[in-house]
Amino acid sequence: MANTETQPPLTGEAGREVVLDVGPVAHGGHCVARHEGRVIFVRHGIPGEKVRVRLTDAEEKAKFWRADVVEVLEASPDRADHFWHLADSARAWSHGHPPVGGAEFGHITLARQRSLKAEVLAEQLRRLAGVDQLPADAGSVEAVGGTADGGDGLGWRTRAGFSVTPGGKLGMHAHRSTHIVPVREMPLASEAINNLRLWDIDLQGIERVEVAAPANGSRPLVLLAPGPGTKPKRLSAIAAQLPGEVSVATFDPATEAVQQLRGRTWVQESAAGHDYRVTGAGFWQIHRDAPGTLVGAVTEFLRGGGFLHPGAVVADLYAGAGLFTAVLADAVGETGSVLSVEGAAGTSRDARKSLHGAPQVEIVQGRVERVLRQKPRSFDALVLDPPRAGAGKAVVSQLVEASPRAIAYVSCDPASFARDVGYFRQAGWGLSGLRAFDLYPHTHHLETVALLAPLP
Structure with a gap:
């Protein structure tokens, strides 16, 4: 569909805003739009919509550009209110930062998703x-x-990974970005994960946090990836802020080596009549x-x-x-x-x-x-x-x-x-x-x- 709104030509300047007609969905969580011969991968839109987007990756010589929707001009009937403000692209950009990743279809009805x-x-x-x-x-x-x-598609994750802001707050990365957005909830995560209230903990000295809370209700595990120079005393202080029934360990994301701080270094998962031991950040369906x-x-x-x-x-x-x-x-x-x-x-x-x-x-x-x-x-x-x-x-x-x-x-x-x-x-x-x-x-x-x- 041709875009008939008059606007300046694209020059490869990230941060600029343009109006686009959203085309078909593509693999990777975005839709395809075109403007003046340029392919633009648009996140947070729905095929058939007319939207205003903010260019996020827009090098002049690149084969394609990337953009986030910041305003919906003509909405699809399948558009829904996003359940998570921090992942709502238009709302996040209106507050001066990109949306967190991990809920890029939250603006679409479940059936259309x-x-x-x-x-x-x-x-x-x-x-x-x-x-x-x-x-x-x-x-x-x-x-x-x-x-x-007819559920809402929330609360299904029994495992979740988080980053940590320079100030020691729990956070999540924006898509394809080093920017970390502080979070105080994770609506896709299970109640057991959210009840840990990791966002209330001072995580200074930690670079990443992984959490596993088995669906069978067995003991959760919090894994802390320390930054360079983080001392054992600091790790013990962080572990002490977590509920006593939670296991806590450190882990190295590169080697997956795990070291006990408190409790177990593994969780017990259950499925199809069997129990399974899963150590550290070992793979299990989320x-x-x-x-x-x-x-x-x-x-x-x-x-x-x-x-x-x-x-x-x-x-x-x-x-x-x-x-x-x-x-x-x-x-x-x-x-x-x-x-x-x-x-x-x-x-x-x-x-x-x-x-x-x-x-x-x-x-x-x-x-x-x-x-x-x-x-x-x-x-x-x-x-x-x-x-x-x-x-x-x-x-x-x-x-x-x-x-x-x-x-x-x-x-x-x-x-x-x-x-x-x-x-x-x-x-x-x-x-x-x-x-x-x-x-x-x-x-x-x-x-x-x-x-x-x-x-x-």
Whole structure:
């Protein structure tokens, strides 16, 4: 849609404001707009709106620019009042600072958020994998937990990360910025996290704070990343400001090394009838209902295709603390076997502790492609849950060479997922099942579970 309002040409000066017509949604939490041949990625808008934006990244020679909406001139019927003032772009900029990240879809109704996410997933699969026809019943993003029954999409995070202002106040970064905005609430976080009231604590000497408050109500853990020169006495003083039932530890974001200050250095998570130990900042799904939802989708795909049954030989790759491993072990029984592979040493140790009573499980710490080469076997099925960057071409080739009957692929990023699906298709595999879940309401993120199998 052409923009007919008269305004000066764009010169590459960040901070300037222009009027734009918001185009289609794109991967990454923004929409595409164009002005005088220039592509501008706009955050906090909705397709079809006319908005005034503030340029945030606008180098003259850049291929595209970025901008935040500061005023809505013609609103979409799907626009809603933002639930969090600090993340409301127009309100934040009117107070002289950018909005905090992490709630970039909070101005959109939940139903439209999910439809936009479905559009992004379909576009990525079409463009990167050549998938023009999605599997049956795969065209929507499913609501999960409270959002499934008309909920508000708040309070679902059982884990949250925060920055710290130079003055020692809890804060969060603005998108693509070093600017830290002080916060006194985190509406997407669970009540257990907000009840810690970390914003009331003097955090001087700390650079980052990570919090885990398991959905099962077990003991929360607060991780403190100290700045250079922070002394033990200062760390003890910060720990003393937290409730006594909370575990407190320091951690190094680079090495993930954890040191106890008080209580445990791990939390106990629960899902699908199992308990799991997760040390420090080790990976665990952040939505309270995500573990059960994903386990259910994976096992439904594999059981429905006849790939998961007593006596089956399966593998859980990028296994983390063993969420899928434990459930796979239940399904194959003592006559089957589960190879569980995780690259992070600490997380792999957690899986060993959680699954020591399952003789059919072999836990190996190492790179997926190396372990598969060292331990060749005839697999009935593989479960693949890689980090956001995806598996990549080399790993996909290794998986195809292993010749499993099927692969259940769990992904939190539609772009890397679609790229990998393209690699599978080039190797003669097809996408035979796909479900998408809104595990991150009010953000642009989504989770997918796919079933891949060799084409006949």
